Amino acid sequence: xxxxxxxxxxxxxxxxxxxxxxxxxxxxxxxxxxxxxxxxxxxxxxxxxxxxxxxxxxxxxxxxxxxxxxxxxxxxxxxx
Amino acid sequence: xxxxxxxxxxxxxxxxxxxxxxxxxxxxxxxxxxxxxxxxxxxxxxxxxxxxxxxxxxxxxxxxxxxxxxxxxxxxxxxxxxxxxxxxxxxxxxxxxxxxxxxxxxxxxxxxxxxxxxxxxxxxxxxxxxxxxxxxxxxxxxxxxxxxxxxxxxxxxxxxxxx
Numbered sequence: 488x489x490x491x492x493x494x495x496x497x498x499x500x501x502x503x504x505x506x507x508x509x510x511x512x513x514x515x516x517x518x519x520x521x522x523x524x525x526x527x528x529x530x531x532x533x534x535x536x537x538x539x540x541x542x543x544x545x546x547x548x549x550x551x552x553x554x555x556x557x558x559x560x561x562x563x564x565x566x567x
Numbered sequence: 568x569x570x571x572x573x574x575x576x577x578x579x580x581x582x583x584x585x586x587x588x589x590x591x592x593x594x595x596x597x598x599x600x601x602x603x604x605x606x607x608x609x610x611x612x613x614x615x616x617x618x619x620x621x622x623x624x625x626x627x628x629x630x631x632x633x634x635x636x637x638x639x640x641x642x643x644x645x646x647x648x649x650x651x652x653x654x655x656x657x658x659x660x661x662x663x664x665x666x667x668x669x670x671x672x673x674x675x676x677x678x679x680x681x682x683x684x685x686x687x688x689x690x691x692x693x694x695x696x697x698x699x700x701x702x703x704x705x706x707x708x709x710x711x712x713x714x715x716x717x718x719x720x721x722x723x724x725x726x727x728x729x730x
Contacts (some may be wrong), residue, residue, distance in 0.1 A: 525642035530693060538678040539593030539692070541699050545624050545663040545675070547573070 573623035574603055575600070584617060585682050587646055591691040592678070597622060599663045600689065602682070609660065614680060627660035631672050632701065640681065640692065647690045648683040655685040673700035676712070 494497065498508035504524050511518035521529055568578050585600045596609040599617040600618040613643060616622035629636045638658050639652070664672040676697035686709060 522590055527648055528643050528693075530639060534693060535592055537699060538675075538693055541591040541663060541675055541678070542624070542661065542691075545661045546621070547623050547664070548623060548666060 570601070570615065570617045571620045572601075572603070573620055574605070574613055574615055577601070577615075579705060584688065585687055585689040587689045587691075589690060591680070594619075594622060602626070612659070614659065614661070619663065625662040625664060626680060627662055627674065629658060629674065629676055629679060629706075631662040632660065632703065633676060636676065637696070638679055638681070638692070639694065644681060644690055644692050648681060648688045649686045650683060651685070655683050657682050657684060661701070672703040674703055675699050676701045 492500070493509050495509050497513060498506050498520075500506050504516040505527060506522040508522070509517065510520045523529060568579060568581075570579055579601055583601050584603065587598055587600060589595065590597050594616070597618045600614050601617060603611065603613040604614050608625070611627050612623045612627045613625045616641065629634045630636075640648075640653075640656070644650075646652075659682070661675045661680065662672055663675065676694075677699040678691050678693045680689060680691050
């Protein structure tokens with residue numbers, strides 16, 4: 488891991504076309520400005536991890552769940 | 568070709584195999600999936616892994632859940648899926664059904680599955696808006712208010728000013 492210090496208003500360049508600028512440091516919270524091509528996806532780490540966890544918990548464990556699904560849609564029909 | 572899956576064995580043509588070049592979050596190593604439609608679970612379909620016969624995810628048309636749902640594809644999505652015409656894309660949302668508690672099922676509207684029917688490529692994108700656990704039943708207008716607040720918060724902190 489590369490560790491370096493930056494002051495407010497300074498930035499780092501990652502690769503050829505990603506710039507990360509320190510905008511504000513306030514009470515332990517760092518505000519970053521990121522300049523990157525549209526094709527570069529930027530996620531807060533926890534957002535990606537949350538999606539991964541949700542996918543893992545969505546995996547159906549056994550065939551009984553399939554039968555339960557009908558019940559799910561009885562609820563939907565009732566509500567809409 | 569014959570594939571063994573969580574839902575049984577299926578004989579699939581190459582055209583029915585969807586390749587996810589990056590896998591999906593949590594299953595980065597699984598690249599080949601197919602969508603299976605079972606009469607007994609309609610309108611729920613299945614995103615079934617062809618690489619791991621333990622993995623099957625229930626999916627649903629998100630517009631069945633939220634009429635004004637919107638998916639904005641990123642440049643990266645367009646490149647992964649090799650999109651030429653947006654009408655080639657189908658969108659699915661993954662359902663999470665807690666064991667024995669189907670009434671607590673939720674829909675992941677935040678991270679839909681996108682499949683390009685023409686190229687047979689797929690990806691799971693992550694949207695700025697929407698909840699990852701949108702309740703399937705008993706959703707009230709009150710919780711939709713917090714929904715939009717959440718997406719505003721993310722817009723502010725997720726990206727720099729020019730994105």
